Amino acid sequence: xxxxxxxxxxxxxxxxxxxxxxxxxxxxxxxxxxxxxxxxxxxxxxxxxxxxxxxxxxxxxxxxxxxxxxxxxxxxxxxxxxxxxxxxxxxxxxxxxxxxxxxxxxxxxxxxxxxxxxxxxxxxxxxxxxxxxxxxxxxxxxxxxxxxxxxxxxxxxxxxxxxxxxxxxxxxxxxxxxxxxxxxxxxxxxxxxxxxxxxxxxxxxxxxxxxxxxxxxxxxxxxxxxxxxxxxxxxxxxxxxxxxxxxxxxxxxxxxxxxxxxxxxxxxx
Ligand SMILES: Nc1ncnc2c1ncn2[C@@H]1O[C@H](COP(=O)(O)OP(=O)(O)OP(=O)(O)O)[C@@H](O)[C@H]1O
Numbered sequence: 001x002x003x004x005x006x007x008x009x010x011x012x013x014x015x016x017x018x019x020x021x022x023x024x025x026x027x028x029x030x031x032x033x034x035x036x037x038x039x040x041x042x043x044x045x046x047x048x049x050x051x052x053x054x055x056x057x058x059x060x061x062x063x064x065x066x067x068x069x070x071x072x073x074x075x076x077x078x079x080x081x082x083x084x085x086x087x088x089x090x091x092x093x094x095x096x097x098x099x100x101x102x103x104x105x106x107x108x109x110x111x112x113x114x115x116x117x118x119x120x121x122x123x124x125x126x127x128x129x130x131x132x133x134x135x136x137x138x139x140x141x142x143x144x145x146x147x148x149x150x151x152x153x154x155x156x157x158x159x160x161x162x163x164x165x166x167x168x169x170x171x172x173x174x175x176x177x178x179x180x181x182x183x184x185x186x187x188x189x190x191x192x193x194x195x196x197x198x199x200x201x202x203x204x205x206x207x208x209x210x211x212x213x214x215x216x217x218x219x220x221x222x223x224x225x226x227x228x229x230x231x232x233x234x235x236x237x238x239x240x241x242x243x244x245x246x247x248x249x250x251x252x253x254x255x256x257x258x259x260x261x262x263x264x265x266x267x268x269x
Contacts, residue, residue, distance in 0.1 A: 002060070002156065027155070034236075049078045081157065090132070092132060
């Protein structure tokens with residue numbers, strides 16, 4: 001469980017990235033921070049692994065203040081996936097994934113076999129293990145990034161726009177993969193995105209943020225879509241532009257959900 005207790009982040013230049021943010025992320029759940037650029041999402045995420053220290057309030061992991069833990073050990077114990085993949089360019093794929101197990105004392109042999117197992121888990125063929133990151137597609141690099149984040153078998157995964165740099169089809173594949181992994185592994189995931197569809201697909205709970213990480217609304221995708229808290233949320237999720245509106249049409253005795261342009265999106269069971 002991750003708890004943010006009235007955290008704030010004021011930068012020396014006067015920027016208030018986070019004003020007063022409180023949230024509990026329950027264990028084994030995926031909570032998504034959804035907000036536009038500059039709303040403070042990355043700042044909040046990095047407070048968990050102490051890449052950013054709050055200027056007010058505190059962050060607890062399983063009731064322990066992260067300030068009391070060694071930052072390097074803390075970072076090794078938490079999986080972190082970035083949009084850019086963050087892979088080491090001069091190390092092979094297998095070595096990239098094996099880095100953390102090696103640092104935490106695994107033998108070379110054990111680290112390597114763990115790396116190969118994880119590559120399989122994220123849907124990558126073993127034949128890619130000896131390649132360098134630049135020899136992979138963007139989607140494959142992101143899979144390696146996820147495998148690397150899982151390498152230390154962390155309880156917590158922090159994911160910062162991890163699928164933002166790939167095309168929409170691959171993005172969907174990676175989302176499916178994460179949903180599958182999560183149903184197997186049950187990690188505590190804090191996921192940052194500005195993409196509403198992604199947030200609604202992945203989040204057990206979605207936190208819609210205004211600037212300075214002010215919570216505009218929190219809830220399941222169903223709750224937010226059914227009852228947007230205000231005009232800001234309505235605008236952000238596109239409900240005000242009819243983007244999320246469907247209507248029912250009947251064809252051959254079946255009820256079909258169609259979007260506002262008349263394209264079929266699903267069938268009512
Ligand atoms: N070192 C810094 N000094 C001053 N201001 C900063 C610093 N780092 C971040 N900020 C500011 O803090 C605010 C929040 O930044 P943050 O990166 O958390 O937003 P974000 O929601 O993750 O945005 P994005 O989606 O664009 O990554 C922004 O206004 C940003 O300019």
